[in-house]
Amino acid sequence: MARAKMSKRRQESGDETAVRKRILEAAFAAFMKSGHAAASTLEIATRARVSKRELYALVGNKQKMLIACIRERAKRLEVLAHLPELRDRETLARVLASFGTKLIREISDPTVMGVFRLAIAEAANAPEVARALDSTGREASRAALRKIMAQAQASGLLTGRPAELAGQFAGLLWRDLIVSLLLGVAKRPKPRESARRARDAAAAFLQLHPLQNDAPATRRPQH
Numbered sequence: 439m440a441r442a443k444m445s446k447r448r449q450e451s452g453d454e455t456a457v458r459k460r461i462l463e464a465a466f467a468a469f470m471k472s473g474h475a476a477a478s479t480l481e482i483a484t485r486a487r488v489s490k491r492e493l494y495a496l497v498g499n500k501q502k503m504l505i506a507c508i509r510e511r512a513k514r515l516e517v518l519a520h521l522p523e524l525r526d527r528e529t530l531a532r533v534l535a536s537f538g539t540k541l542i543r544e545i546s547d548p549t550v551m552g553v554f555r556l557a558i559a560e561a562a563n564a565p566e567v568a569r570a571l572d573s574t575g576r577e578a579s580r581a582a583l584r585k586i587m588a589q590a591q592a593s594g595l596l597t598g599r600p601a602e603l604a605g606q607f608a609g610l611l612w613r614d615l616i617v618s619l620l621l622g623v624a625k626r627p628k629p630r631e632s633a634r635r636a637r638d639a640a641a642a643f644l645q646l647h648p649l650q651n652d653a654p655a656t657r658r659p660q661h
Contacts, residue, residue, distance in 0.1 A: 458496045461486040462510060465503040470552050474504055474560050474567075504556060505570045511553045521585060524593045527649070531640045533586060538611045538636030539629075541579055546626040551619055558620070580604060596647050606646070611639040 464485035468477040479500060483493045497503050524530050544550060557571040587600035587607075596603060615635075618624035627635065 454496060457486075457488060457492065461488060461493055461497050462503065462507050465497070465500075466507040466511075466552075469504060469507065469556055474500060474556060474564075501564055501567070504560065504564070504567055508553050508557060508567065508571045509574045511550060511575070521589060524586075524590050524595060527595055527644060530586075530590050530595050531637075531644055534607060534640035534643065535633070535637045537583065537586060538607075538639055539633045541611070542615075542627060542632040542635060543629065545579075545616070546619055546632075548626065554620060580608075583607065595649070597650075598647065603647070607639060607643045610642050611636060 461482065465477075465482045468482050468485060471477070472481070477500065479490055479493060482500075482503065483490045486493065488496075497506055522529065522533065524533065553571060553575075557568045560567040583604040584600045587596060587598075587603040590596040591598070591600060591603075615624060615627070619626070
């Protein structure tokens, strides 16, 4: 009897997870088509093939749906699962290039760009939407990059504050690409282009931060 009840609860939980996923997919499609303000809960419920009561019970109102959509897609920005030991600058260059390549590919994905546009559009009326994207998605990639810089610093390969180093590398990596993608005036970089861009950013970054024994010696003034 107990096993039967547990099995039933698991099935119901699995069914609810599937329905919730369907609701979020329908909500995101509606938001992308009509915008957050114009999309109606009836349209979302119809797309998801659920009642409005189920929609509110499993996800909530439109604002909660939008935040949930952002959080689900922001998980794609968790790009660093394993960090190899950084023993030399060559390894650091490869790690930065690999990290940068994956970051460009994930963030430039049309779906992720759509999430950014939705968050920007709702920034004035619903600032918590932008905060959700920043804290859930962007912070994951920033934290991963800070981790790389902190380990490189601990290994004596870099000097400086990890957060500042991370910001500098990100600036070299993106330049104006994010804005161009958001405006729709640039196409998503192809894999080879993403890899080249990341390698160039890593090389430029390391040139800006030479090892002490690699830095050119300062000339003493002549007397």
